[in-house]
Amino acid sequence: MLPDDFTKPKVSEVVSITSHQLKTPISIVKAYLEALLSEDYGKINDKQKEYLGDALENIKRMSMLVNHLLDVSRIEERRYELQSQEFSLKEVTEDIIRDFFSWAQASNCQIILKTEKKLPLTISDPLKIRQVIENIIANAIKYKSPGQGKIEISIKKENNMLLFSCQDNGIGIPEDDFSKVFSKFYRAEKAVEIDPSGTGLGLYIDKAIIELSGGKIWYEKNPDAGVTFYFTLPIAI
Numbered sequence: 001m002l003p004d005d006f007t008k009p010k011v012s013e014v015v016s017i018t019s020h021q022l023k024t025p026i027s028i029v030k031a032y033l034e035a036l037l038s039e040d041y042g043k044i045n046d047k048q049k050e051y052l053g054d055a056l057e058n059i060k061r062m063s064m065l066v067n068h069l070l071d072v073s074r075i076e077e078r079r080y081e082l083q084s085q086e087f088s089l090k091e092v093t094e095d096i097i098r099d100f101f102s103w104a105q106a107s108n109c110q111i112i113l114k115t116e117k118k119l120p121l122t123i124s125d126p127l128k129i130r131q132v133i134e135n136i137i138a139n140a141i142k143y144k145s146p147g148q149g150k151i152e153i154s155i156k157k158e159n160n161m162l163l164f165s166c167q168d169n170g171i172g173i174p175e176d177d178f179s180k181v182f183s184k185f186y187r188a189e190k191a192v193e194i195d196p197s198g199t200g201l202g203l204y205i206d207k208a209i210i211e212l213s214g215g216k217i218w219y220e221k222n223p224d225a226g227v228t229f230y231f232t233l234p235i236a237i
Helices: 011-037 046-076 089-106 126-142 175-180 189-194 202-212
Strands: 085-087 109-115 122-124 149-158 161-168 217-221 227-234
Touching (some): 011 046, 046 202, 085 089, 085 126, 089 109, 089 149, 109 126, 126 161, 126 227, 202 217
Antiparallel strands (some): 085 122, 149 161
């Protein structure tokens, strides 16, 4: 029989506690794998390098899942906080495109950025907004249609907001799933076929970040192929 003062923990609390407990061992294993792959402790053969590389990729996926689960638990418990400051949305976007250049090129995908010459600063958490943009662009690259991929990114001023858009010519989103896109664990069937390792939490977290920043996030189906994701952020005064 349970004691009188026993309180059954919420699912979000269990997830949060478990995720916190997993973070340290995952970080340690990741560090060991990276040290072995760098051959700091001796030479390794090609087969060992292949196995260690696969192990590292999987531990990175585990780390991403743990971080996503922690974010979700904080969002649901209203403990998710942003470290807001003024920054250039254009500069953050340009930096991400540079980081993604090799991956996009290897995926036969072109990224085009169009912005106004002079854009005001925005105010939010630059690291969290970077996370949002990385997720949107990564999805556009990952779920492109066969053949040449094309991603057109735009940033412009609209009234007292900055409007970010990312248009792709990818596999799109089924009409039946339109209302589920920003839901937890949502993944379209085609997306699962292309990348079974996804968590289905990225866009849910993105929505929370943008709304906590005082903006909005949405998407539209393109007339020919793919989708365009939009979000707005307030201009810093």
